[in-house]
Amino acid sequence: MSDIRLQIDGKEVTAKEGMTVLQAAQSAGISIPTLCYHEDLAPYGGCRICVVEAAVNGVKKLVASCVQPVAENMVVRTRSEKIDRIRKTLLELLMAHAPDSPELHDLEQEYGADRGRFEKDASFCIHCGLCVRYCAEVVKKNAVGFIDRGIRKEISFIPEIAAKECDDCKLCFPLCPTSYLQAAYVLVESLAFPRE
Amino acid sequence: MPRINSPVELEAFRQEIVSKRDPNKPCITLCSGTACHATGSKEVALAIEQELENQGLTNKVGFRRTGCHGFCEKGPIVVIDPEEICYLQVTPEDVPEIISSTIKEHQVIDRLVYADPTTGEKTAHEPDIPFYKHQQRMVFGANRRIAPQSIEDYLANDGGKALIKALFELTPDQVITEVKDAGLRGRGGAGFPSGVKWEFARKSPGEPKYVVVNCDEGDPGAYMDRSLMEGNPFGVLEGLVIGAYAIGSHEGYFYVRQEYPLALENLSIAIERAEEHGLLGKDILGSGFDFDVKVHRGAGAFVCGEETALLKSLEGKAGEPRPRPPYPAVKGLWDKPTNINNVETWANVPLIINKGAQAFASIGTEGSKGTKIFSLVGKINNTGLVEVPMGISLRDVIFEIGGGIPNGKKFKAVQTGGPSGGCIPEELLDLKVGFDELTKAGSMMGSGGMIIMDEDTCMVDVARYFINFLTDESCGKCVPCREGLRQMHKILTRITEGKGKASDIATLESLAETAVEASLCALGSTAANPFLSTFRYFKDEYTAHIEDKRCPALACKQLISYYIDPAKCTGCGLCLKNCPDEAIDGGKQKIHIIDQEKCTNCGTCFDVCPAKFSSVIKISGEPVPAPIPEDKRTIVRKKKSK
Amino acid sequence: MISSTCLKEKMDTAKIDRIIDKHQGEASALIQVLLEIQSENNWLPKEVLAQVSEKLQVPLSQIQHIATFYKAFSLVPKGRHQVHICMGTACHVRGAARVLDKVQNLTGIKPGETDLELKFSLETVNCLGCCALGPVIEIDGKTHGKISPAKTSDVIASYD
Numbered sequence: 001m002s003d004i005r006l007q008i009d010g011k012e013v014t015a016k017e018g019m020t021v022l023q024a025a026q027s028a029g030i031s032i033p034t035l036c037y038h039e040d041l042a043p044y045g046g047c048r049i050c051v052v053e054a055a056v057n058g059v060k061k062l063v064a065s066c067v068q069p070v071a072e073n074m075v076v077r078t079r080s081e082k083i084d085r086i087r088k089t090l091l092e093l094l095m096a097h098a099p100d101s102p103e104l105h106d107l108e109q110e111y112g113a114d115r116g117r118f119e120k121d122a123s124f125c126i127h128c129g130l131c132v133r134y135c136a137e138v139v140k141k142n143a144v145g146f147i148d149r150g151i152r153k154e155i156s157f158i159p160e161i162a163a164k165e166c167d168d169c170k171l172c173f174p175l176c177p178t179s180y181l182q183a184a185y186v187l188v189e190s191l192a193f194p195r196e
Numbered sequence: 197m198p199r200i201n202s203p204v205e206l207e208a209f210r211q212e213i214v215s216k217r218d219p220n221k222p223c224i225t226l227c228s229g230t231a232c233h234a235t236g237s238k239e240v241a242l243a244i245e246q247e248l249e250n251q252g253l254t255n256k257v258g259f260r261r262t263g264c265h266g267f268c269e270k271g272p273i274v275v276i277d278p279e280e281i282c283y284l285q286v287t288p289e290d291v292p293e294i295i296s297s298t299i300k301e302h303q304v305i306d307r308l309v310y311a312d313p314t315t316g317e318k319t320a321h322e323p324d325i326p327f328y329k330h331q332q333r334m335v336f337g338a339n340r341r342i343a344p345q346s347i348e349d350y351l352a353n354d355g356g357k358a359l360i361k362a363l364f365e366l367t368p369d370q371v372i373t374e375v376k377d378a379g380l381r382g383r384g385g386a387g388f389p390s391g392v393k394w395e396f397a398r399k400s401p402g403e404p405k406y407v408v409v410n411c412d413e414g415d416p417g418a419y420m421d422r423s424l425m426e427g428n429p430f431g432v433l434e435g436l437v438i439g440a441y442a443i444g445s446h447e448g449y450f451y452v453r454q455e456y457p458l459a460l461e462n463l464s465i466a467i468e469r470a471e472e473h474g475l476l477g478k479d480i481l482g483s484g485f486d487f488d489v490k491v492h493r494g495a496g497a498f499v500c501g502e503e504t505a506l507l508k509s510l511e512g513k514a515g516e517p518r519p520r521p522p523y524p525a526v527k528g529l530w531d532k533p534t535n536i537n538n539v540e541t542w543a544n545v546p547l548i549i550n551k552g553a554q555a556f557a558s559i560g561t562e563g564s565k566g567t568k569i570f571s572l573v574g575k576i577n578n579t580g581l582v583e584v585p586m587g588i589s590l591r592d593v594i595f596e597i598g599g600g601i602p603n604g605k606k607f608k609a610v611q612t613g614g615p616s617g618g619c620i621p622e623e624l625l626d627l628k629v630g631f632d633e634l635t636k637a638g639s640m641m642g643s644g645g646m647i648i649m650d651e652d653t654c655m656v657d658v659a660r661y662f663i664n665f666l667t668d669e670s671c672g673k674c675v676p677c678r679e680g681l682r683q684m685h686k687i688l689t690r691i692t693e694g695k696g697k698a699s700d701i702a703t704l705e706s707l708a709e710t711a712v713e714a715s716l717c718a719l720g721s722t723a724a725n726p727f728l729s730t731f732r733y734f735k736d737e738y739t740a741h742i743e744d745k746r747c748p749a750l751a752c753k754q755l756i757s758y759y760i761d762p763a764k765c766t767g768c769g770l771c772l773k774n775c776p777d778e779a780i781d782g783g784k785q786k787i788h789i790i791d792q793e794k795c796t797n798c799g800t801c802f803d804v805c806p807a808k809f810s811s812v813i814k815i816s817g818e819p820v821p822a823p824i825p826e827d828k829r830t831i832v833r834k835k836k837s838k
Numbered sequence: 839m840i841s842s843t844c845l846k847e848k849m850d851t852a853k854i855d856r857i858i859d860k861h862q863g864e865a866s867a868l869i870q871v872l873l874e875i876q877s878e879n880n881w882l883p884k885e886v887l888a889q890v891s892e893k894l895q896v897p898l899s900q901i902q903h904i905a906t907f908y909k910a911f912s913l914v915p916k917g918r919h920q921v922h923i924c925m926g927t928a929c930h931v932r933g934a935a936r937v938l939d940k941v942q943n944l945t946g947i948k949p950g951e952t953d954l955e956l957k958f959s960l961e962t963v964n965c966l967g968c969c970a971l972g973p974v975i976e977i978d979g980k981t982h983g984k985i986s987p988a989k990t991s992d993v994i995a996s997y998d
Binding site: 233268269416422498513574580647661774804 | 940970
């Protein structure tokens, strides 16, 4: 695999073909915030907090660094007024669901996000998808999945599978940034697990 | 039916069909697209069959049920050939007269022909009707002459000629060059140059390669693709085979919304016929080129019109878009090179091959070549599908072809591009229709929907309507779209309810920027356009809603009150009788009064009050006048002067 | 009360197998298979989803996602009459929202719902392509065009 040379925040970085901008940045010690990224899972591109400005042949646009493949001579900026503004709004949108999430809290200070900007929503799931994806790709049990779409989208445990598999596993629990996963599990356990 | 194994055989077959058809034989053509079905064309068809049989004319008079003609406002439509006499809004009761007068006596029935709404001038000859005269129906015109399930009709209308030219006279690269030189741009929304896209797929390594027809037409108010697929499925198929040959694909998919049953039916029949005759399948027409198609139905998700979501759906998964790059031309269906184009794009291909790139490129503007089919709907007199050359002005489309705004109302805006597009106001009506021109004006071509709005349309409500639509259709994967639109919808709803805040516009702009810059797919990144364009051109309406709690168009339910003007009320009692909430007080010869406490703003009184009185009015932004005193409520009938 | 015939109607497992075999048991045909089952059975019971999951070797969680993601599918029994209200842009500017209000009042249900007697199922649809007739409602495939809130009462009342 050939080497690709790009520039991130003014620093020359050498990456391998097929790497993403996020991976290249991490390898060079440049930090980009993420929420839905996990090194054991296929990149998701859902939270968009990792957006950076990437310029190829002078054409600039914002891309999600966790899914954007590196390209020769790409010029990347991980912070700018626009990027910060957008990250701030994304955080505020998520804090309408989970204002007390530790991961969001860390970023809240840095980007000056106002947790009260948007009206609160009942559900504190932020749809990072880590639980669903981990159970599908790593554990391969598919005990929890998504249902529906848009603002009605939710995570949903399959009671028959969860009753058999989850008690001995729960590897997804530490991944959840808001503890919604644990709450959903407790609910399905008490209401829907098959009883003998 | 023996397979056709060479161009020579196809020409012989075509000649055979044409020679058996007498151009002077009378033929009744009945528009049988879905819209005409809704106005009763099935009943008219039965009446025609019955009457022809009754009069012993079944063998002497042809009867052809075609796809959509486009003049949907006036359906059911009957055209008598060869004279091309066009009858509009035909009922089963008209049929006997049509047969005895027009078919047998060659007499025109005046009451059934087109009449100019202003001058009353009648036009019986179809091509001279203003609606049709100003169009250039290069792609859509075939609908008029072919029965969609008849390959004989298709061949009799020069069908298959482009296929032969491509397979036997041109190399795949030469086909791509033709399409590039013609300047064909995608007709589905983004307007990407089709020839360039084909070239990417051709050059991408990987086998097999796929071609896909995107018939997921989701923009509300747009039904061009449906009418093409219902009315001329062979035409779309021919374009697809040519494209497959150019790209090097041997497997194609039609992705058709399941909400289009007639299109699915006619398509399946067309595929069967084409296979039987050797125009599809192995060794097409003896050329050595193999190509097969499969049909997949959509299952009710607007987002599946987005190409990567469509591919996911073809793979049997939830239609969540994926990031691009990689583009489908490089990594598409099952990670193989795939070329997806819209129905209308494919339908233009035989035209380009037949006429040649130069001829095609001579129509339209510098950046937008050829014609475009638009669905002209909403507050317009001549609702229907129109095909016009790129570069025509919006004014000409709306007023010359569309016949202007009904009920004497004033034009306010034309919405183009569906939920990804924007509203264009009156001052830009002379804009020449084209991809780049519409984008510069803050809208976009989109799939071709053109929704006309008048003075009674609230532009803030239009923004809210589209954001509501997109919130419902969002796949929900990325934050800017799922959460951003959710909040935009809440804010716009509050504004239409009179609960707007001073900070709302800034918040909307911030959410719009986030959606534009950071969304995963084009649904999200264009979602803010309805808000951005209505705010750009109709800022005063937003200000009125937020600051004055007033709806200038008198449309937003929570911001209007209904009031009976005492000077106009004649005490007819229609409003009282029809009020579902018993909120009107009145009696014979007594001025009626609406009890504002009980009124739920349903608008029934406004609808039923006779037009000649027009006593019910809508008020917004100011208090309702106090009810007139009891003793003033008696209506004194003015005696007629002798 | 809830129609007991609807709950007893379980689609024959052999019939479902046949539908799946017709598509060569390919996982990519999942949506097409579910569409056929939905149109025959009028809804997708949980047992059917489990059977499809087993035969096509697709995880049940994915099938559930698909069955809820796409609006053509219903996981609950539908009513005898499908009422579709067009909320396309052309119908919207011609007053479809008021027709929707009226239908909701008359039937007591909101879009996406079915009433307790399993009489009406209500859906909003985006463009039936009969824009010349707007506002339009479609009941059991029959189009009622140029409909006003007042006329809606008569139309709904005509169905039993």
